[in-house]
Amino acid sequence: xxxxxxxxxxxxxxxxxxxxxxxxxxxxxxxxxxxxxxxxxxxxxxxxxxxxxxxxxxxxxxxxxxxxxxxxxxxxxxxxxxxxxxxxxxxxxxxxxxxxxxxxxxxxxxxxxxxxxxxxxxxxxxxxxxxxxxxxxx
Numbered sequence: 001x002x003x004x005x006x007x008x009x010x011x012x013x014x015x016x017x018x019x020x021x022x023x024x025x026x027x028x029x030x031x032x033x034x035x036x037x038x039x040x041x042x043x044x045x046x047x048x049x050x051x052x053x054x055x056x057x058x059x060x061x062x063x064x065x066x067x068x069x070x071x072x073x074x075x076x077x078x079x080x081x082x083x084x085x086x087x088x089x090x091x092x093x094x095x096x097x098x099x100x101x102x103x104x105x106x107x108x109x110x111x112x113x114x115x116x117x118x119x120x121x122x123x124x125x126x127x128x129x130x131x132x133x134x135x136x137x138x
Contacts, residue, residue: 019057027052027062027108034110035090044111046094050103059106066091066108073117079104083114 027047034045049059067087075081079098086093092109094116119127 019055020061021053021055021058023052023054024058024062024065028065031088031091031108031110035088038090038110038112042112044109044115046107046109046111049106049108062108063093066093073114075116081116083109083117 030047034047037043037045054062069085069087069089071083071085073083075083079096080101081094081096084093084095085091090110090112092111092114094107094109094114096104096106098104
């Protein structure tokens with residue numbers, strides 16, 4: 001038998017919902033492992049969604065499964081960045097947009113507080129100085 005006799009069928013999408021590839025569900029297991037590591041060691045981690053073969057339907061499915069949490073942060077710096085806690089505390093959906101509003105990157109971060117939200121010590125020093133000026137004007 002030659003190879004040209006073997007039937008080959010190309011699937012353009014996974015069975016089930018249109019547009020789903022089946023690549024999103026394994027991410028939930030990976031996230032569970034990352035949350036366990038965060039709790040045991042305090043080590044944060046991230047999954048670069050832009051680097052994975054995920055369709056818009058996959059991302060919607062994943063976002064729906066993770067749900068929405070209580071905290072949402074929006075930063076304005078060379079484009080908008082949003083950091084949304086999911087319904088699973090410690091798991092954050094982070095989206096960075098360029099100045100034109102297009103998505104530049106998306107991550108799921110597993111951390112107690114995303115690093116991007118933490119104040120830099122130099123900024124805190126500037127804030128302390130501003131506070132001292134306010135107090136001196138009283």
